[in-house]
Every structure is written in structure tokens, then in C-alpha cells.
Amino acid sequence: MKRIxxxxxxxxxxxxxxxxxxxxxxxxxxxxxxxxxxxxxxxKNTVSWNSMISVYAKNGKINDARRLFDEMPRRNLVSWNxxxxGYSHNGQVHEAAALFDEMPQRDDxxxxxxxxxxxxxxxxxxxxxLFDMLPDKxxxxxxxxxxxxxxxxxxxxxARRLFDRMPVKNLVSWNSMLAAYTQNELMDLGLKFFLQxxxxxxxxxxxxVHGFVQVxxxxxxxxxxxxxxxxxxxxxxxxxxxYAKNGKIEEAKRTFEEMPEKNIISWNAMIAGYMxxxxxxxxxxxxxxxxxxxxxxxxxxxxxxxQNGKLEEARELLEKMPSGNxxxxxxxxxxxxxxxxxxxxxxxxxxxxxxDSVCWNTMIGGYVQCGKxxxxxxxxxxxxxxxxxxxxxLIAGFAQSGQMDMAIDIFEDMKEKNLVSWNSIISGFTQxxxxxxxxxxxxxxxxxxxxxxxxxxxCGLIACANLAALPVGKQIQxxxxxxxxxxxxxxxxxxISMYSKCGRISKAERVFRDTDTxxxxxxxxxxxxxxxxxxGKEAIKIFEExxxxxxxxxQVTFVGVLSACSHAGLIDHGxxxxxxxTETYSIxxxxxxxxxxxxxxxxxxxxxxxxxxxxxxxxxxxxGTWGALLGACRMHRNADLGKIAAEKLFEYEPHKxxxxxxxxxxxxxxxxxxxxxxxxxxxxERRVEKQPxxxxxxxxxxxxxxxxxxxxxxxxxxxxxxxxxLTLHARSTDFVPDIELFQLDHx
Numbered sequence: 001m002k003r004i005x006x007x008x009x010x011x012x013x014x015x016x017x018x019x020x021x022x023x024x025x026x027x028x029x030x031x032x033x034x035x036x037x038x039x040x041x042x043x044k045n046t047v048s049w050n051s052m053i054s055v056y057a058k059n060g061k062i063n064d065a066r067r068l069f070d071e072m073p074r075r076n077l078v079s080w081n082x083x084x085x086g087y088s089h090n091g092q093v094h095e096a097a098a099l100f101d102e103m104p105q106r107d108d109x110x111x112x113x114x115x116x117x118x119x120x121x122x123x124x125x126x127x128x129x130l131f132d133m134l135p136d137k138x139x140x141x142x143x144x145x146x147x148x149x150x151x152x153x154x155x156x157x158x159a160r161r162l163f164d165r166m167p168v169k170n171l172v173s174w175n176s177m178l179a180a181y182t183q184n185e186l187m188d189l190g191l192k193f194f195l196q197x198x199x200x201x202x203x204x205x206x207x208x209v210h211g212f213v214q215v216x217x218x219x220x221x222x223x224x225x226x227x228x229x230x231x232x233x234x235x236x237x238x239x240x241x242x243y244a245k246n247g248k249i250e251e252a253k254r255t256f257e258e259m260p261e262k263n264i265i266s267w268n269a270m271i272a273g274y275m276x277x278x279x280x281x282x283x284x285x286x287x288x289x290x291x292x293x294x295x296x297x298x299x300x301x302x303x304x305x306x307q308n309g310k311l312e313e314a315r316e317l318l319e320k321m322p323s324g325n326x327x328x329x330x331x332x333x334x335x336x337x338x339x340x341x342x343x344x345x346x347x348x349x350x351x352x353x354x355x356d357s358v359c360w361n362t363m364i365g366g367y368v369q370c371g372k373x374x375x376x377x378x379x380x381x382x383x384x385x386x387x388x389x390x391x392x393x394l395i396a397g398f399a400q401s402g403q404m405d406m407a408i409d410i411f412e413d414m415k416e417k418n419l420v421s422w423n424s425i426i427s428g429f430t431q432x433x434x435x436x437x438x439x440x441x442x443x444x445x446x447x448x449x450x451x452x453x454x455x456x457x458x459c460g461l462i463a464c465a466n467l468a469a470l471p472v473g474k475q476i477q478x479x480x481x482x483x484x485x486x487x488x489x490x491x492x493x494x495x496i497s498m499y500s501k502c503g504r505i506s507k508a509e510r511v512f513r514d515t516d517t518x519x520x521x522x523x524x525x526x527x528x529x530x531x532x533x534x535x536g537k538e539a540i541k542i543f544e545e546x547x548x549x550x551x552x553x554x555q556v557t558f559v560g561v562l563s564a565c566s567h568a569g570l571i572d573h574g575x576x577x578x579x580x581x582t583e584t585y586s587i588x589x590x591x592x593x594x595x596x597x598x599x600x601x602x603x604x605x606x607x608x609x610x611x612x613x614x615x616x617x618x619x620x621x622x623x624g625t626w627g628a629l630l631g632a633c634r635m636h637r638n639a640d641l642g643k644i645a646a647e648k649l650f651e652y653e654p655h656k657x658x659x660x661x662x663x664x665x666x667x668x669x670x671x672x673x674x675x676x677x678x679x680x681x682x683x684x685e686r687r688v689e690k691q692p693x694x695x696x697x698x699x700x701x702x703x704x705x706x707x708x709x710x711x712x713x714x715x716x717x718x719x720x721x722x723x724x725x726l727t728l729h730a731r732s733t734d735f736v737p738d739i740e741l742f743q744l745d746h747x
Contacts, residue, residue, distance in 0.1 A: 275304025536568020602632020
């Protein structure tokens with residue numbers, strides 16, 4: 001008997017059309033119109049509910065999608081899969097996993113959705129665990145997805161092991177593994193793998209062309225392109241973009257003209273190429289000649305204007321754009337942020353109907369860049385879906401503004417942390433002088449199983465340098481060698497600084513000499529190290545060696561070498577170096593250089609010359625300059641000039657206790673007790689509180705601080721008596737440092 005298909009009833013046909021319309025409106029972001037149609041359907045079927053759930057989810061309204069899912073009178077497998085897909089699309093992995101666990105039944109698509117959700121959000125270990133639980137491992141789809149996930153996370157060896165284990169490989173599998181090599185710039189392995197492939201398609205060839213473009217080998221990219229049996233539009237656009245991005249605009253233009261057929265992507269690529277090479281008129285010509293334009297075309301021109309600093313032209317074009325585009329508007333926001341025009345950036349931001357995470361992060365980052373942390377945190381609290389970039393931006397912002405308490409709160413509130421999060425908080429501590437905290441978090445990072453990188457190691461070494469914590473610094477150096485960062489110049493420079501500040505200057509020079517390639521920072525660190533440890537002549541020798549090797553010193557170099565002259569009493573040499581800096585190297589002196597010269601003259605007892613030097617300075621003397629003169633006045637007991645220096649210094653640092661104490665001691669040594677009392681009264685008037693003295697000692701790799709007014713320390717009396725005995729012993733012992741003995745002892 002033949003089955004007779006019944007025609008769809010009029011009502012059923014209408015519901016079908018309405019469901020289709022809901023999906024179409026959702027794709028174009030017209031959510032409110034989709035809602036109106038959904039609510040007008042009197043006889044909703046399961047497809048109606050699933051369509052509306054999908055619209056909500058794909059337009060960022062995941063809570064509305066879940067509410068609708070919970071209200072559904074009857075759910076089918078598609079309903080569950082649609083909701084999991086929605087959570088995945090919005091980055092809500094935990095919610096997707098919870099729903100997956102609740103599913104009454106699953107099909108292959110359910111497993112693939114959840115696996116893809118984990119992979120898309122970087123949860124590869126969970127993806128692998130789920131993959132191992134797969135009831136059917138014959139389908140290559142899940143294998144291919146996991147290989148792609150490993151490739152994206154640069155876990156190439158794991159991707160290859162998975163590929164080799166596949167029971168059934170298709171061409172997508174081979175291309176997924178090839179992409180793992182080419183997208184991670186492993187072109188030697190990629191080429192070897194490509195040659196082993198029994199079957200290749202245009203995707204395989206395009207991956208090789210793209211890989212060579214990525215590593216800048218345009219010659220090989222062109223050779224492979226010419227060997228493609230049937231190049232498609234992607235092949236042409238890949239080569240064209242490669243030429244454009246590498247500044248070979250004529251080759252890009254020739255490739256564009258030779259294309260047998262041009263799609264809108266090729267036109268856009270040509271516009272982007274011209275804009276990237278600052279050929280704005282040519283880009284506009286292409287834009288006007290285009291047979292059709294899409295939002296990417298407008299965005300390419302707007303972004304080009306922004307990159308070339310033409311914000312007014314970019315804004316004018318943005319306002320002419322037929323429909324709003326979040327990427328173009330975000331580019332405009334970014335341009336305003338770079339020029340510190342934060343109010344105009346916010347105006348564009350507020351006009352956006354739909355904002356993605358990049359848009360939110362750009363605006364928050366703009367407030368951080370402008371130091372407006374209160375506005376940044378307000379926007380952060382309004383952001384519907386925060387990602388790691390958002391959290392890390394705030395940590396860095398609060399650290400830069402010196403609000404480390406807030407930075408710590410943000411860090412502790414994070415559910416997930418990556419390497420950038422740890423580096424942001426640790427570098428924040430070092431930037432704000434909280435070196436003990438930096439080391440504590442460095443250790444905590446290791447306990448939580450996070451591997452440090454060159455930035456983490458450098459921050460740890462900087463903290464050790466400022467705490468003079470040599471044993472801890474040596475342990476970090478051992479970790480550096482084990483982790484493969486021994487050749488990193490950033491880490492090497494931190495090591496030189498650490499050994500210098502810990503008094504191991506010969507060890508610092510050994511690190512310097514063992515480094516194959518050093519930069520100006522390396523030389524400056526070594527010169528400053530010798531200066532810091534009182535070896536002025538040695539610092540000058542390093543400076544002269546630097547000149548012989550053809551390296552141009554910078555401002556920091558001269559601060560170090562002038563400081564060395566000051567500590568060694570090399571007045572004439574210091575004056576010559578100051579003249580060399582200004583006349584030969586055309587470096588304009590800054591406050592630090594003037595302070596070094598004042599310190600140099602002052603230490604040598606030439607106080608009047610130092611004061612005249614300050615008077616003739618082309619820039620206004622700062623606290624460092626007057627502080628150097630005041631210190632010299634104390635050393636040579638010149639109360640009259642010291643009083644002048646102190647009065648100037650009080651203007652800059654009215655609440656710094658040490659300045660008042662120093663001036664008081666100068667008057668006391670001169671027997672001017674009325675002046676001593678006047679300084680004390682001045683401190684009371686200005687409410688200057690004497691800060692407790694602080695010192696620390698390292699015992700078993702732990703830093704133990706001691707404060708002079710710490711009543712909680714039960715053995716304060718014993719400690720003070722021991723310190724008094726040690727002081728008396730030191731004073732009764734003639735000690736003259738000997739550099740040869742020092743180098744022999746610490747070499």
C-alpha cells in the first residue's frame with residue numbers, strides 16, 4: 001500500500017514561515033522583532049521554541065534563552081543541544097557542562113557540541129577527559145576537533161600522538177594536523193608532513209601558502225601558490241594578503257589584477273594592504289571602485305584611517321556607514337583611546353547597540369590608560385561577560401596607579417588565572433616597591449602549578465635585588481636554567497642587577513661576559529652595579545669599553561657613571577663626563593644628572609661650587625638635587641648652606657621625615673639648639689610623623705622584617721643590646737675594603 005503524504009495545513013504552513021522568519025531575524029540581530037513574531041504564534045511547536053532559544057543565545061541573551069528553555073512544555077534532543085550550543089557560544093562552560101550532565105539522552109552531536117565547547121574555551125584537559133568517555137570513537141569529527149584544539153594551544157606533540165592513534169582518518173584529519181604545523185610556524189615539519197599526504201586538496205595547498213606567509217617566506221609561498229592544481233579565491237587572497245602585510249604592495253597589486261575572479265574579500269584585502277602601507281588615496285580609489293561593499297569594506301577603510309592617525313576622516317566615514325558595525329566602532333574607540341580622547345571614545349561606546357568583549361575591553365583599557373580607575377571599575381561591573389583580558393587589564397591598571405590593595409582584590413576574585421594574571425600582580429608589587437609580596441606571590445604561583453616565563457623570573461630577580469636576598473636569587477637563577485630562559489636578555493639583565501645590588505659585582509660581570517648578545521640595559525646595569533658598590537674607576541673602565549665597542553650611551557648610562565665618579569671622589573673625571581654627555585653625545589641633562597654633579601661636588605667639600613651649579617642650572621632643581629646638597633652639608637658640617645638646602649627641600653617634600661631629621665642633626669652638631677627646636681616645632685606644625693626604622697634579615701630563605709617601634713616583638717631588648725655591641729665592635733675595627741680580596745672571595 002502506498003503512503004499518502006498529507007499536505008501541510010494552512011495553520012502549519014504559517015507556523016513554519018514564522019519559525020523561519022524568527023531564525024532570519026536572529027541572524028541579523030533583530031531580536032525584538034523575532035520576539036514579537038514568537039509571541040504572536042498561538043500554536044507554538046517545538047521548532048518555534050528552539051528557534052527563539054537559538055536567537056537569544058546567538059545574540060548574547062543567554063539568560064533569556066535559559067528562561068525559555070525552562071518554560072518549554074516539551075523538550076526534544078534538539079532543545080538540549082541548542083541550549084548547550086548557546087552556553088558554548090557565550091563562553092559559559094560550567095553551565096554547558098551542567099546541562100550536558102542533566103541530558104536524559106545524547107546523540108553524537110551532543111558529545112561533539114560539549115567537546116567543542118571545552119576546546120573553544122581552552123579547557124583541553126576536560127575535552128580530553130570527555131573524549132576518552134565517548135561511546136563511539138569511530139567518527140573522525142571529534143578526533144579532528146581535539147587535534148585542532150591542541151594545535152591552537154600549541155600542544156603540537158599531543159596533537160600528533162592523537163592523529164597517529166586515529167582509527168579512521170579522512171582528508172579533514174590530515175589537514176587538521178597540517179594546520180597544527182603551519183599555523184604554529186613549524187614549516188619544516190609542515191613541509192615534511194605535506195609530502196607524506198597521499199591525498200591533497202586545495203585546503204592543503206592553501207595551508208602551506210598561509211604558513212609560509214606567516215613566517216615571512218614569500219618566495220616559498222609564491223612557489224607553492226604556482227604549483228596549486230586549481231587555486232581558488234582563498235589561495236589568491238592568501239598570497240595577496242601576504243604581500244600587502246609585508247609591504248610588497250606592488251606584488252599585491254599585480255596579484256589582485258591577475259585574479260580570474262575577485263570576491264569581496266579580495267577587494268577588502270587590497271584596501272587593508274594600501275592602508276597598512278599608508279597609501280590612503282589608493283585605498284579610497286579601490287573602495288570607490290568596488291562593485292559591492294560589506295561592513296568589512298567600510299571597517300577596513302575606517303581602521304586604516306585610525307591606524308594613520310586620521311581620526312576626523314575615520315569618524316566622518318563611520319557616520320556615513322549604512323549600518324552600524326561593532327568592529328568599525330571598536331576601531332574608532334581604540335583610535336580615540338590612543339590619542340587620550342576618552343570622552344569621544346565613550347560617546348561611540350554608548351551608541352553601540354551590541355557590544356562584544358573586545359569593545360568592552362577597549363573602553364575599559366582606555367580608562368586604565370588615562371588613569372581613570374573609578375570609571376574603569378564602573379564599566380567592569382556593568383560588563384555582562386568578563387574574560388581574562390578584562391580582569392588582567394584592571395590588575396595592571398590598579399598596579400600602575402599604586403592601588404595594590406585593589407589589584408589584589410581583583411586578582412583574588414578571579415575564578416581563573418593565566419600567566420598574564422600572575423605576571424601582572426607580581427610586576428605590580430615590584431613597581432610599587434612591595435618586594436617581599438612579589439616573592440610571596442612568585443612562590444604561590446609555583447605551588448599552584450603555574451610555570452613562570454621570562455617576565456616572571458625577571459620580576460622575581462628584581463625583588464631579590466631590592467631585598468638583597470641573594471640565596472633566593474640564586475634559587476630563582478637555578479629555575480631559570482631549568483626552564484630554558486638562561487639566554488633571555490630580559491632575565492640576564494635582571495640577574496646582573498640582582499648580583500650587583502647584593503654586593504656580588506664580580507658575579508654580575510661574569511653573567512655579563514657569559515652573555516652572547518648584550519644591550520644598552522646590560523651595560524647600564526653593570527656600570528650602575530660598580531657605582532653602587534663604590535668601585536668608581538671600574539665603572540669608568542666599563543663605560544670606556546662600551547664606547548670602544550661602538551655603543552652609544554644613553555641618559556641612564558651617564559647617571560650610573562656620574563654616580564660612580566661621585567662615590568669615588570673623581571671630580572675632574574665627573575666634570576669631563578658631564579661635558580662629554582652634552583657636547584659629544586648631545587644628551588640633554590635631566591634632574592638625575594644634575595643631582596649627581598651636585599653630589600660629586602658636595603662630597604668633595606666644594607659646597608659653594610655645588611650651590612652655584614644649582615643656581616646656574618637651566619632647569620628647576622628638584623628634591624633629589626637639594627637632597628644631595630643637604631647630605632653634603634651634613635657631611636661637611638655646613639649649617640648655613642644646609643639651612644638653605646633644607647628650606648628648598650621642605651617645599652618639595654613637606655612630609656618626608658628624614659629631611660627634618662637630617663637638618664636637625666646638622667644644627668645639633670653645630671650647637672644651634674634653638675634651630676633644632678625650631679625644626680622640631682616645624683615638624684609638629686606640618687604634622688610630620690617620624691616613621692619607625694625598618695630592617696630585615698634573611699633566615700632559611702625567609703625575609704624577617706624588624707621595626708623600631710614594634711612592641712609585639714618579644715625580644716626587642718635583646719635585639720637592641722646585640723645591635724649596640726655589634727656597632728661598638730664595628731667602630732673599634734679598622735676596615736678598608738679591598739677590591740682584589742673581594743673578587744677573590746666572591747669570584
